[in-house]
Amino acid sequence: MRILLSNDDGYFAPGLACLAETLSSLADITVVAPERDRSGASNSLTLDRPLSLRKAHSGFYYVNGTPTDCVHLAVTGMLDHLPDMVISGINHGANMGDDTIYSGTVAAATEGYLLGIPSIAVSLVSKGAGNYETAARVVAEIIKRHQDHPFTSPVLLNVNVPDVPYDQLQGREVTRLGRRHKAEPVVKSVNPRGETVYWVGAAGAAQDAGAGTDFGAVARGMVSVTPLQIDLTHYGQMDVIKGWL
Amino acid sequence: MRILLSNDDGYFAPGLACLAETLSSLADITVVAPERDRSGASNSLTLDRPLSLRKAHSGFYYVNGTPTDCVHLAVTGMLDHLPDMVISGINHGANMGDDTIYSGTVAAATEGYLLGIPSIAVSLVSKGAGNYETAARVVAEIIKRHQDHPFTSPVLLNVNVPDVPYDQLQGREVTRLGRRHKAEPVVKSVNPRGETVYWVGAAGAAQDAGAGTDFGAVARGMVSVTPLQIDLTHYGQMDVIKGWL
Amino acid sequence: MRILLSNDDGYFAPGLACLAETLSSLADITVVAPERDRSGASNSLTLDRPLSLRKAHSGFYYVNGTPTDCVHLAVTGMLDHLPDMVISGINHGANMGDDTIYSGTVAAATEGYLLGIPSIAVSLVSKGAGNYETAARVVAEIIKRHQDHPFTSPVLLNVNVPDVPYDQLQGREVTRLGRRHKAEPVVKSVNPRGETVYWVGAAGAAQDAGAGTDFGAVARGMVSVTPLQIDLTHYGQMDVIKGWL
Amino acid sequence: MRILLSNDDGYFAPGLACLAETLSSLADITVVAPERDRSGASNSLTLDRPLSLRKAHSGFYYVNGTPTDCVHLAVTGMLDHLPDMVISGINHGANMGDDTIYSGTVAAATEGYLLGIPSIAVSLVSKGAGNYETAARVVAEIIKRHQDHPFTSPVLLNVNVPDVPYDQLQGREVTRLGRRHKAEPVVKSVNPRGETVYWVGAAGAAQDAGAGTDFGAVARGMVSVTPLQIDLTHYGQMDVIKGWL
Numbered sequence: 001m002r003i004l005l006s007n008d009d010g011y012f013a014p015g016l017a018c019l020a021e022t023l024s025s026l027a028d029i030t031v032v033a034p035e036r037d038r039s040g041a042s043n044s045l046t047l048d049r050p051l052s053l054r055k056a057h058s059g060f061y062y063v064n065g066t067p068t069d070c071v072h073l074a075v076t077g078m079l080d081h082l083p084d085m086v087i088s089g090i091n092h093g094a095n096m097g098d099d100t101i102y103s104g105t106v107a108a109a110t111e112g113y114l115l116g117i118p119s120i121a122v123s124l125v126s127k128g129a130g131n132y133e134t135a136a137r138v139v140a141e142i143i144k145r146h147q148d149h150p151f152t153s154p155v156l157l158n159v160n161v162p163d164v165p166y167d168q169l170q171g172r173e174v175t176r177l178g179r180r181h182k183a184e185p186v187v188k189s190v191n192p193r194g195e196t197v198y199w200v201g202a203a204g205a206a207q208d209a210g211a212g213t214d215f216g217a218v219a220r221g222m223v224s225v226t227p228l229q230i231d232l233t234h235y236g237q238m239d240v241i242k243g244w245l
Numbered sequence: 246m247r248i249l250l251s252n253d254d255g256y257f258a259p260g261l262a263c264l265a266e267t268l269s270s271l272a273d274i275t276v277v278a279p280e281r282d283r284s285g286a287s288n289s290l291t292l293d294r295p296l297s298l299r300k301a302h303s304g305f306y307y308v309n310g311t312p313t314d315c316v317h318l319a320v321t322g323m324l325d326h327l328p329d330m331v332i333s334g335i336n337h338g339a340n341m342g343d344d345t346i347y348s349g350t351v352a353a354a355t356e357g358y359l360l361g362i363p364s365i366a367v368s369l370v371s372k373g374a375g376n377y378e379t380a381a382r383v384v385a386e387i388i389k390r391h392q393d394h395p396f397t398s399p400v401l402l403n404v405n406v407p408d409v410p411y412d413q414l415q416g417r418e419v420t421r422l423g424r425r426h427k428a429e430p431v432v433k434s435v436n437p438r439g440e441t442v443y444w445v446g447a448a449g450a451a452q453d454a455g456a457g458t459d460f461g462a463v464a465r466g467m468v469s470v471t472p473l474q475i476d477l478t479h480y481g482q483m484d485v486i487k488g489w490l
Numbered sequence: 491m492r493i494l495l496s497n498d499d500g501y502f503a504p505g506l507a508c509l510a511e512t513l514s515s516l517a518d519i520t521v522v523a524p525e526r527d528r529s530g531a532s533n534s535l536t537l538d539r540p541l542s543l544r545k546a547h548s549g550f551y552y553v554n555g556t557p558t559d560c561v562h563l564a565v566t567g568m569l570d571h572l573p574d575m576v577i578s579g580i581n582h583g584a585n586m587g588d589d590t591i592y593s594g595t596v597a598a599a600t601e602g603y604l605l606g607i608p609s610i611a612v613s614l615v616s617k618g619a620g621n622y623e624t625a626a627r628v629v630a631e632i633i634k635r636h637q638d639h640p641f642t643s644p645v646l647l648n649v650n651v652p653d654v655p656y657d658q659l660q661g662r663e664v665t666r667l668g669r670r671h672k673a674e675p676v677v678k679s680v681n682p683r684g685e686t687v688y689w690v691g692a693a694g695a696a697q698d699a700g701a702g703t704d705f706g707a708v709a710r711g712m713v714s715v716t717p718l719q720i721d722l723t724h725y726g727q728m729d730v731i732k733g734w735l
Numbered sequence: 736m737r738i739l740l741s742n743d744d745g746y747f748a749p750g751l752a753c754l755a756e757t758l759s760s761l762a763d764i765t766v767v768a769p770e771r772d773r774s775g776a777s778n779s780l781t782l783d784r785p786l787s788l789r790k791a792h793s794g795f796y797y798v799n800g801t802p803t804d805c806v807h808l809a810v811t812g813m814l815d816h817l818p819d820m821v822i823s824g825i826n827h828g829a830n831m832g833d834d835t836i837y838s839g840t841v842a843a844a845t846e847g848y849l850l851g852i853p854s855i856a857v858s859l860v861s862k863g864a865g866n867y868e869t870a871a872r873v874v875a876e877i878i879k880r881h882q883d884h885p886f887t888s889p890v891l892l893n894v895n896v897p898d899v900p901y902d903q904l905q906g907r908e909v910t911r912l913g914r915r916h917k918a919e920p921v922v923k924s925v926n927p928r929g930e931t932v933y934w935v936g937a938a939g940a941a942q943d944a945g946a947g948t949d950f951g952a953v954a955r956g957m958v959s960v961t962p963l964q965i966d967l968t969h970y971g972q973m974d975v976i977k978g979w980l
Contacts, residue, residue, distance in 0.1 A: 012791060035771050036799065042313075043287035043346045047928065048554065049539030050434060050442035056747060064538065064771065068287075068347075069445065077431035077443050098359065100477050101288045102313075114343065115427060142490075149489065155482070174487045176478040182360060184682075186322035189295060192677045192689045193782065197295035198322050199682045200314065227479040227486045232345050233421040234474035237400070241472045242419045244394065245387075257546060281525050281554065292683065293799065294784030301502060309526065309783065432927045437919075437934045438537065444927045532803075533777035533836045540924060540932035558777075558837075559935065567921035567933050588849065590967050591778045592803075604833065605917060632980075639979065645972070664977045666968040672850060676812035679785060687785035688812050690804065717976045719969035722835050723911040724962040727890070731962045732909045734884065735877075 001027040001147065004083040004112070006070045007091065008104025010037045011062040015090035015124060015132050020060070022136035023087070026143055030083070031060040032074040034067060034104075039093075041066045041104035043111070053078060067108035075115050085143065086112025089122035089159075090135045096125075096160050096214040097178040099203060100228065106158055110230060113156035118146065120156075125218050126163035134169065135161040138223055158226040162218050170221035177226055178213030180204040246272040246392065249328040249357070251315045252336065253283045253349025256307040260335030260369060260377050265305070267381035268332070271388055275328070276305040277319040279312060279349075284338075286311045286349035288356070298323060312353035320360050330388065331357025334367035334404075335380045341370075341405050341459040342423040342451065345473065351403055355475060358401035363391065365401075370463050371408035379414065380406040383468055403471040407463050415466035422471055423458030425449040491517040491637065494573040494602070496560045497581065498594025500527045501552040505580035505614060505622050510550070512626035513577070516633055520573070521550040522564040524557060524594075529583075531556045531594035533601070543568060557598035565605050575633065576602025579612035579649075580625045586615075586650050586704040587668040589693065590718065596648055600720060603646035608636065610646075615708050616653035624659065625651040628713055648716040652708050660711035667716055668703030670694040736762040736882065739818040739847070741805045742826065743839025745772045746797040750825030750859065750867050755795070757871035758822070761878055765818070766795040767809040769802060769839075774828075776801045776839035778846070788813060802843035810850050820878065821847025824857035824894075825870045831860075831895050831949040832913040834938065835963065841893055845965060848891035853881065855891075860953050861898035869904065870896040873958055893961040897953050905956035912961055913948030915939040 003023060007016045011033035020029050032053070034041075046065045051073055055061050061078075063070045071086055088108035095103040105121050112119035120142065124135045138161050158177075162169065184201030191197050209215030217224035248268060252261045256278035265274050277298070279286075291310045296318055300306050306323075308315045316331055333353035340348040350366050357364035365387065369380045383406050403422075407414065429446030436442050454460035462469035493513060497506045501523035510519050522543070524531075536555045541563055545551050551568075553560045561576055578598035585593040595611050602609035610632065614625045628651050648667075652659065674691030681687050699705030707714040738758060742751045746768035755764050767788070769776075781800045786808055790796050796813075798805045806821055823843035830838040840856050847854035855877065859870045873896050893912075897904065919936030926932050944950030952959035 037293065040290040040292040041287075042289040042352070044289040044311075044349075045285040045287070045347050045445050047285040047445055048282065048542070050436070050444045050926075051431070052440065052442055052538070066289075072428070072445060073431050073443050076428070076446070077433060098475065101355065101359075101475055102290050104289075107287070110346065114346075145490070151489070153482075153485075155486070156479070157486070158477075172490055174483050174490060176480065176483070177476055183317070183321070186296070186318050187682045188322060189679075191295070191785075192674075192691050195297065197297055198318050199295045200290050200292055200317060201321070201682050225486065225490060227482040228477045229479035229482070230343065230346055230477065231422055232403075232473045232475065232477075234401070234472040235421065237398075237472040237474070238419050238421070240398075241400070241402070241470065244396070245390070245417055245419060245470060293787070295681075297783070429927075434924075436540075437922045437936050446927050527783065530780040530782040531777075532779040532842070534779040534801075534839075535775040535777070535837050535935050537775040537935055538772065540926070540934045541921070542930065542932055556779075562918070562935060563921050563933050566918070566936070567923060588965065591845065591849075591965055592780050594779075597777070600836065604836075635980070641979070643972075643975075645976070646969070647976070648967075662980055664973050664980060666970065666973070667966055673807070673811070676786070676808050678812060681785070685787065687787055688808050689785045690780050690782055690807060691811070715976065715980060717969040717972040718967045719972070720833065720836055720967065721912055722893075722963045722965065722967075724891070724964035725911065727888075727962040727964070728909055728911070730888075731890070731892070731960065734886070735880070735907055735909060735960060 002081060002083045003027040003029055004074055004086045005029060005031045006033045006067055006088050006108040008038045008041055008067040009092055010034050011056060011060045015092055018132035019090050019136050022140055026140060032070045033060060033062055034070060035062040035064050038066055038104050040102055042102050043068050043107040045069060067104040068111045071108050071111040083117055086117050086119040087139060090132050091123035094125040094160055095121060095123040098180045100158060100177060109156060113154060118151050118155050120159060122159045124163050125160050130163050131165055134164060134166045137166050156228045158228050160214055160218050160224040162221050169223060172223040172225055173217040175214045175217050175224045175226045176212055178206055178215040179208035181207045247326060247328045248272045248274055249319055249331045250274060250276045251278045251312055251333050251353040253286055253312040254337055255279050255282045256301060256305045260337055263377035264335050264381050267385055271385060277315045278305060278307055279315060280307040280309050283311055283349050285347050287347050288313050288352040290314060312349040313356045316353050316356040328362055331362050331364040332384060335377050336368035339370040339405055340368040343425045345403060345422060354401060358399060363396050363400050365404060367404040369408050370405050375408050376410055379409060379411045382411050401473045403473050405459055405463055405469040407466050414468060417468040417470055418462040420459045420462050420469045420471050421457055423451055423460040424453035426452045492571060492573045493517045493519055494564055494576045495519060495521045496523045496557055496578050496598040498528045498531055498557040499582055500524050501546060501550045505582055508622035509580050509626050512630055516630060522560045523550060523552055524560060525552040525554050528556050528594050530592055532592050533558050533597040535559060557594040558601045561598050561601040573607055576607050576609040577629060580622050581613035584615040584650055585613040588670045590648060590667060599646055603644060608641050608645050610649060612649040614653050615650050620653050621655055624654060624656045627656050646718040648718050650704055650708050650714040652711050659713060662713040662715055663707040665704045665707050665714045665716050666702055668696055668705040669698035671697045737816060737818045738762045738764050739809055739821045740764060740766045741768045741802055741823050741843040743773045743776055743802040744827055745769050746791060746795045750827055753867035754825050754871050757875055761875060767805045768795060768797055769805060770797040770799050773801050773839050775837055776842060777837050778803050778842040780804060802839040803846045806843050806846040818852060821852050821854040822874060825867050826858035829860040829895055830858040833915045835893060835912060844891060848889060853886050853890050855894060857894045859898050860895050865898050866900055869899060869901045872901050891963040893963050895949055895953050895959040897956050904958060907958040907960055908952040910949045910952050910959045910961050911947055913941055913950040914943035916942045
């Protein structure tokens with residue numbers, strides 16, 4: 001089995017190293033990840049310049065581009081065979097609810113899915129150092145499950161893992177994405193040259209976070225597994241708009 | 246009525262100028278757009294540095310960030326009142342099917358929608374110079390319609406306009422997003438320093454492009470209007486994954 | 491006579507517009523400048539991606555690169571004839587003493603000089619809006635002087651103009667570069683995500699600023715004209731190092 | 736003795752690792768280098784955003800900025816004591832003649848010198864993998880010499896080392912900078928989206944490369960040591976310009 005790993009925190013990130021280490025006993029691993037932290041990159045593609053692919057001492061490849069670029073380049077221009085899976089992570093921090101729209105971690109997995117490959121984004125719900133091995137073990141179990149009982153259709157799974165030792169996990173739950181409150185406003189500041197600048201503020205707190213959501217599952221100590229798709233059509237609103245237009 | 250305009254082609258783009266000119270008779274217009282071309286930016290947010298907001302001779306504001314940054318900054322840190330609408334475009338080129346995942350044009354409108362504002366992304370299906378005034382007039386009509394019969398719930402509309410004179414339009418159609426074939430592979434090249442580099446290739450051709458899709462509508466000379474939402478949950482797959490996991 | 495104009499503040503900068511307007515009666519003007527503010531760019535060259543050349547409504551060309559890139563691209567890849575002069579500016583703010591090492595304004599002129607073209611960098615010693623027309627008139631006079639009495643060898647002039655109405659100028663002085671005190675330390679700050687960040691601080695105050703220096707001339711209301719060269723060899727130290735090594 | 740190391744090839748570069756390893760027996764070493772390859776950065780400073788300082792597994796610090804930023808941040812905001820020396824390199828490739836104007840390697844050392852610290856830039860004249868240990872040993876010898884017989888005034892040395900085993904070196908020579916022929920023109924190309932783009936071309940061949948120059952010394956298998964200064968004033972031309980103006 002061949003697995004392509006990527007992330008959005010950069011090729012040197014400890015979450016990625018932990019994942020690669022854990023999965024290397026299960027599959028042939030190739031790592032292609034951004035050369036620097038690209039958190040918040042969403043599905044952005046680099047169109048105005050070409051990409052370089054370089055190999056680090058660790059054997060990991062790094063690309064001067066986005067997470068989406070990494071998976072796109074690896075699958076369409078570098079690997080001899082289609083990988084059997086694309087896994088993105090382990091992200092340092094949650095990717096739940098509306099985060100999925102902005103997340104580079106989810107985007108790397110989405111690119112794999114768009115290219116026809118079962119793909120998983122995995123994030124550790126943590127602001128501190130973190131139990132990456134917990135998340136890595138959860139991913140390993142999902143892969144083993146897939147080796148025994150392959151998905152019968154394309155999947156794109158968004159997995160969020162509580163930041164606790166493995167034996168404190170309370171199980172797994174298949175969830176829908178919750179919603180956040182609106183993001184905090186930009187933070188106004190003045191730089192040393194006297195110019196006004198604005199920092200993008202923090203994400204909003206969880207709003208729709210009850211039973212069935214990713215926020216809810218993680219709050220109860222469970223691994224949240226959300227199947228994603230990429231069709232943004234608002235089917236439920238089509239008739240209304242037809243009448244309105 | 247107050248309208249916030251943005252785009253992903255940059256504050257100097259002719260499609261944006263045409264839109265601002267046309268809408269200025271209908272509403273108070275504020276333009277906040279990227280300082281440079283950010284096509285392909287998707288919903289990326291700038292988290293590692295602060296943003297600057299500057300005003301050009303044209304009266305348009307520009308930001309050293311992404312389309313999403315522009316709308317986020319304008320709404321949460323610059324404007325005194327919430328705008329009544331956010332409009333993004335007129336993009337130079339289509340944003341249909343899977344393009345919506347990568348598009349900065351759609352992302353700017355999505356940010357407005359996430360902030361609770363009715364939002365429209367508008368694109369001219371053109372590779373050449375283009376009939377921007379056709380698209381601007383279509384948007385003006387939608388706004389007038391909204392002024393007379395306001396949307397009763399939040400909307401995020403993705404509008405694609407054929408590149409023809411206005412009177413050659415064949416009508417409007419409410420559509421779902423189609424699908425493209427897989428993107429072309431990366432294009433391998435060698436730079437003048439002898440290093441191998443890779444360009445992201447062209448988008449795939451339309452695949453799911455029949456009746457009811459955005460591709461199909463535009464191919465018949467019609468304006469395509471697709472209502473979008475931002476919940477990526479694959480509801481139809483949740484039970485399967487529950488059984489599988 | 492053909493003149494190539496560039497700057498480091500970006501193609502939209504008022505100092506550049508003023509210069510182009512003033513010089514257009516004296517020569518054929520082509521403007522090729524960075525697409526965004528590249529102050530502090532020094533002589534940096536873009537080696538890891540190719541450059542694009544685009545034309546704005548104003549007729550000015552802009553490049554997604556550094557000031558050095560702009561002049562390099564214009565002279566070696568765009569213009570049919572070698573320009574007779576390269577002029578960079580009018581910069582918003584002084585470029586005196588050690589500033590010349592960091593300045594993108596000086597760098598653009600340096601690139602012209604390296605390519606064999608008489609070149610001038612011009613800066614307005616101002617933190618406010620500024621009397622750009624004063625500096626533009628000074629440059630026009632230098633050009634007229636050159637038209638009547640051409641330089642007989644390659645020149646690279648660094649011109650700093652006090653920010654006053656033209657008739658308040660106290661004359662011109664040929665100067666050497668002064669020196670600044672050490673720059674202010676970096677300014678430590680915390681971003682909204684709780685991460686420590688560091689802003690490069692202000693330049694140091696003028697230190698060696700007496701008679702004969704650029705700082706001194708400008709302080710007395712005079713235009714400072716410093717001929718520059720680009721050989722960084724410390725000839726006076728060669729024998730000492732020979733003995734030491 | 737405390738030494739600050741930096742470079743422009745990035746904190747992961749083998750030339751830097753070799754230098755740190757060799758010097759660690761002579762002094763306390765701190766490494767602060769760019770997070771990615773910044774070749775060609777010259778003395779550029781990052782003014783429009785703050786810098787981050789992070790520590791890699793190797794113990795090296797990396798900064799999301801230029802070589803100049805790295806030294807500036809380390810000396811003015813991070814280190815408790817002024818380092819006794821700043822050393823930049825070992826660069827992968829020569830920095831001779833006009834290269835010094837564009838070089839990020841030289842710029843990092845220049846920043847140390849401007850801050851009052853004896854500084855050395857060291858480059859391996861190589862396009863291949865290279866005998867980094869030869870250059871590291873040369874630097875170690877210069878440091879030992881400085882420990883025994885300290886420089887009595889500030890120095891900024893530009894050292895270029897032939898890419899041969901140490902015992903094939905033909906000695907050392909104190910040199911002046913040579914000159915190159917004009918750079919090659921930009922290389923015009925078309926990207927996959929049909930847009931014309933331009934790559935900055937190769938540096939020119941050595942022109943002024945005879946006896947006494949850095950090019951000449953290296954061509955004879957010798958280590959070239961050029962003392963540099965940073966005053967760009969063209970003293971020899973001041974009287975001419977006075978007469979002309």
